[in-house]
């Protein structure tokens with residue numbers, strides 16, 4: 001489906017906001033305001049934003065640690081996310097974590113990220129199965145990485161989804177590395193999407209750094225699932241442009257490989273497209289960036305003024 005000019009301009013805002021928020025997190029970590037790890041998603045903006053935009057308001061998804069764009073598109077505000085990073089009571093997990101782990105909000109159709117990878121995948125298949133049993137025209141979306149694809153639960157989730165033809169879209173973000181493990185030590189096939197044939201479901205490979213290509217493929221899969229056509233496995237080829245987490249200088253990644261992917265930067269490419277279509281120029285870009293910086297300054301001020309959680313609250317919302 002072709003996106004309107006307004007939707008393309010909106011997508012550009014989300015992608016720029018995602019990167020700026022990610023940069024803000026890195027900065028806050030360097031200032032020792034974020035305690036513990038910090039996961040950068042730079043390079044994943046087209047995948048996470050396009051996948052999020054392809055969903056409808058009643059749909060449900062389970063983003064992971066490099067899907068900041070999806071959380072934003074679904075409606076988690078920068079205020080709540082920065083407060084989450086800073087471990088404040090106003091954060092998404094109400095200060096129980098200073099990271100993306102556990103970051104979810106069912107009212108926005110966001111399943112909290114489960115640290116054990118990819119445990120959210122069978123959960124989202126269960127969500128999709130519930131939609132099917134209730135005959136609700138809703139779709140569920142799972143995200144998982146190339147490393148996560150090697151885990152047993154990924155297979156179980158894909159197989160169950162296929163056998164029961166539940167309305168789910170699997171987005172495999174193939175960013176070439178899982179920690180320091182390259183693809184070649186993870187699998188003996190070139191494309192993860194080739195596994196779809198083994199489940200009897202459609203498998204599609206897409207350039208994960210091309211916003212419009214991702215949107216087209218994901219939108220088609222979402223609407224097929226909604227129409228009763230069952231699951232799709234989409235593999236978005238991309239690159240993790242930073243270390244696994246902030247402590248990791250990724251010395252194991254060849255410099256030439258990084259340079260190759262830097263030349264395919266999803267935002268730079270999308271902006272070139274928008275400029276060619278007359279939808280972006282220097283003045284408009286400066287205005288977008290200024291709006292985003294103001295929003296992030298305000299979000300940071302809100303988060304820094306927020307209290308840490310009270311110890312007495314620690315058992316609230318915890319089920320045993």
Ligand SMILES: Cc1ncc(C[n+]2csc(CCOP(=O)(O)OP(=O)(O)O)c2C)c(N)n1
Nearest residue numbers: 066115116117145146147148175177178179
């Ligand atoms: C079951 C499990 N084993 C190990 C880990 C530790 N771990 C966290 S992220 C990660 C790498 C995951 O790689 P991938 O799925 O490709 O996602 P990426 O981080 O590259 O985006 C690992 C091993 C985990 N979270 N869960």
